[in-house]
Amino acid sequence: EIVMTQSPATLSVSPGERATLSCRASQSVSSNLAWYQQKPGQAPRLLIYGASTRATGIPARFSGSGSGTEFTLTISSLQSEDFAVYYCQQYNNWPPGTFGGGTKVEIK
Amino acid sequence: EVQLVESGGGLVQPGRSLRLSCAASGFTFDDYAMHWVRQAPGKGLEWVSGISWNSGSIGYADSVKGRFTISRDNAKNSLYLQMNSLRAEDTALYYCAKGSSGSGYMFDYWGQGTLVTVSS
Numbered sequence: 001e002i003v004m005t006q007s008p009a010t011l012s013v014s015p016g017e018r019a020t021l022s023c024r025a026s027q028s029v030s031s032n033l034a035w036y037q038q039k040p041g042q043a044p045r046l047l048i049y050g051a052s053t054r055a056t057g058i059p060a061r062f063s064g065s066g067s068g069t070e071f072t073l074t075i076s077s078l079q080s081e082d083f084a085v086y087y088c089q090q091y092n093n094w095p096p097g098t099f100g101g102g103t104k105v106e107i108k
Numbered sequence: 109e110v111q112l113v114e115s116g117g118g119l120v121q122p123g124r125s126l127r128l129s130c131a132a133s134g135f136t137f138d139d140y141a142m143h144w145v146r147q148a149p150g151k152g153l154e155w156v157s158g159i160s161w162n163s164g165s166i167g168y169a170d171s172v173k174g175r176f177t178i179s180r181d182n183a184k185n186s187l188y189l190q191m192n193s194l195r196a197e198d199t200a201l202y203y204c205a206k207g208s209s210g211s212g213y214m215f216d217y218w219g220q221g222t223l224v225t226v227s228s
Contacts, residue, residue, distance in 0.1 A: 001170075046216045055216065095155070097214065
């Protein structure tokens with residue numbers, strides 16, 4: 001089973017600053033990597049798929065990059081509504097479609 | 109508008125069974141794979157099970173294999189999860205999730221979840 005490791009576990013950022021989240025796979029997942037955002041009390045929402053393609057309706061301040069085993073989610077200028085937990089998920093090797101442990105982006 | 113509405117959760121004793129349902133609308137249900145993903149209280153996401161559009165391909169997480177059974181009824185636009193021999197560690201919010209069109213194995217829409225609590 002592919003293990004997905006996210007870092008850091010918690011990221012403290014001021015509004016308007018850039019946030020960079022990392023996700024590492026234990027073996028190559030090609031570009032079959034998705035990012036989800038989850039706010040308290042809400043279901044996850046798809047942000048990015050194919051490592052770098054924004055899902056429908058996702059603002060341009062969210063961008064994804066990487067391939068193989070190393071991936072990054074960047075939020076260029078944090079807005080108040082962006083403080084949430086972010087999960088990466090590989091869907092290259094199935095089953096299972098493993099998730100990372102999450103990165104909580106909190107207000108500094 | 110895509111809608112996924114889960115139901116069937118509740119408090120159940122260890123060793124007992126529960127059946128979850130997910131009612132789908134707003135898309136052509138029988139064109140897409142569907143999945144169950146769970147989240148234990150205060151924890152991360154865990155994929156539980158998935159089923160292809162025609163039920164021809166089914167997968168389970170090792171943690172539930174042999175105890176849970178996924179199924180779907182395309183005529184009723186519904187997804188199900190039969191959960192047997194429940195354990196305390198199955199306590200979680202269970203989400204129904206739609207597989208995307210590009211890859212059936214990532215999730216472009218999610219329901220709000222139904223809570224399953226396994227406790228004596």
